Amino acid sequence: MKNLLVAQSGGPTAAINATLAGVVASAKLSEKVDHIYGAVNGIEGVLGETFIDLDDKLGSAEQLHLLCQTPAAALGSCRLKIRQEEQLEQIVSILRKHEISYFIYIGGNDSMDTVDKLASYCRVHAIHDLSVMGAPKTIDNDLCGTDHCPGFGSAAKYIATTISEIERDCHVYAKKAVTIVEIMGRNAGWLTAASSLSRLNGGKGPDLIYLCESPFYPERFIQDVKQKLEEEDAVLVAVSEGVKTPDGKYVSELVQSAAVDNFGHAYIAGAARVLEDMVREQIGCKVRSIELNLMQRCASHLQSATDEEESRMLGMKAATAAISGETGKMAAVIRISDDPYRVKYDLIDISQAANAEKNVPVSWITPDGHDVTEAMTAYLKPLIQGESRVTYRNGIPETIQLY
């Protein structure tokens, strides 16, 4: 008996289930796979042997379609980082017990680290009948070795669309006002850069865009906003949650030291909230801050068809490779050209992806530090193209429940 086990890990995305669908599709097509299992809650579910049978739960084409439009990890997730040799020993023993020959782990940096450790363990202990393969996933787009990450395109499409809608909303009144939108990304500004795509149909988009890769100067920010306010009524700012002052301090920490609530707690505010107070204090006009929060990573109703398709292909690539005996690798997208947009799928050594972070190149940020260049737009634009055909029932998108 040769079974395939798949699990999901890390933060949810709108496309991580498309990758799961791809894994299942490839496994179904192969004669070398007897049963397809899913571990609930990632590697925690492997250690706890919480397996579910996907042969039936994802047996029909309709179920796979619904899976692709279901947000967040349908198999659940975890944040467990494997640190001990005994855990690896235990995992291998459990996989053997369930006659698993192929293990596909869909996730981000930490998950790829798990794949790396597990594959190394197998190599060192001469275990040749277990293939361990990674499939990438992260809205942050910070995985190395792949042109971009599944889940990022859909988050970028959500951000571009939402910023274009907010821009219209902000411009209805003939009054001076500043709106600051905080976008996910503690160390990588890719998602914040995607706010610039709101300009693709002629909209103005954000007047100012600050990525966390550029040092953030509060005084310069106030100057930038003042200047924009002279040019127009409504000023729209997009900012990474992880912007830092030149001395390496998160902007979100600037207010925390002193602000204390009724219970005597430090008041932890987001970057946009801190900047909102700064504008109110130093400029005095109407100002509002908005966090795109979880919505930017789980808005499956606004999936990018490109992202969905590529996410599925990467799941297929990872599963096919595992079934053909590859191990210790991650499926990756290699870009061939921007326009026409062409990619190919490849396998990279897992150590290339594990524990490394890909940041926005500084050359893709404009010299004034508050916008992105055309090279950035050329890179981002293809990733949000196409709208997934979402099935609605009773006025809301239909989803599937696996456990």
Added chain:
Amino acid sequence: MKNLLVAQSGGPTAAINATLAGVVASAKLSEKVDHIYGAVNGIEGVLGETFIDLDDKLGSAEQLHLLCQTPAAALGSCRLKIRQEEQLEQIVSILRKHEISYFIYIGGNDSMDTVDKLASYCRVHAIHDLSVMGAPKTIDNDLCGTDHCPGFGSAAKYIATTISEIERDCHVYAKKAVTIVEIMGRNAGWLTAASSLSRLNGGKGPDLIYLCESPFYPERFIQDVKQKLEEEDAVLVAVSEGVKTPDGKYVSELVQSAAVDNFGHAYIAGAARVLEDMVREQIGCKVRSIELNLMQRCASHLQSATDEEESRMLGMKAATAAISGETGKMAAVIRISDDPYRVKYDLIDISQAANAEKNVPVSWITPDGHDVTEAMTAYLKPLIQGESRVTYRNGIPETIQLY
């Protein structure tokens, strides 16, 4: 020459432009209308004579289609409340100068107050050749005299969809965690009630729903959350921004008195943020607050087809009535039945709508105070049905710019 002037006012919605499209369509069909003008920024634009010619700008079917999917008020908006007789005199004089025989004002309570005052002024001064008509609009759904308000259905659909997505996102980890979502509504809880529609396809939806029509007891809230945490890992709470303690104090004000930031300012938090701190302090588990903020009112990409269609019909009703000589009225939706859902369109006296607020009936809130009844679901469900066909270009929805 008999011209028609239309203007938009109050907070933006995803459907207010569908009403504008309806007004334009009816005016186009009539031989009694020579030109169609739009005033930019509502009644401010009337006073400032900032008129634009809509004959050309909305001359084609495609332009009208794009208008319907453009978020926020395409003609701009204002918050000006008419308080002086001289302003009314000035408005009438400007309308005469531009040979306006029909004035349609699309807006909420304050805008209907303007229609009321202007129509009364005309009556008192025996001005018989000017028809003044209101078309309703408000995501809050708090206008009297109409079964529901254009814009509300789309906001409700956004909320139902988004809450169902957030629910999936919250449930991926096998860890105790509380997520509190704040929904617009300072005095009316209709939008928060719409979070219950996230259950329509079998999802759990929010575990707790607090509307501003029920007194909010902080201790009881903590007890409710604790109890839900015993039953499951992830607890999801929906709360109106305007929830108040039994002594009439906004929950959002509970923290403001003491929290002071680096600049010595009172820290103004939203209700969900205050509750987040309360859970952290008194329960100690992982907790997160989310504001749906402007997105819930401007997400045109997720328009309810029912809302779009009805909004358009109300614009047509208001314009047709004005052209046929009616004045001082508001177009309204009258519900005939829930299932099958049937409505008719009627005119109500403007004084019925102006300056009054429609709240959620207490009987539609469950006795425990933290959910809504089936009667509420039966009322809400038809309003989010159907998905508007949104045209995308370059990966984001296409819109139209009128000025």
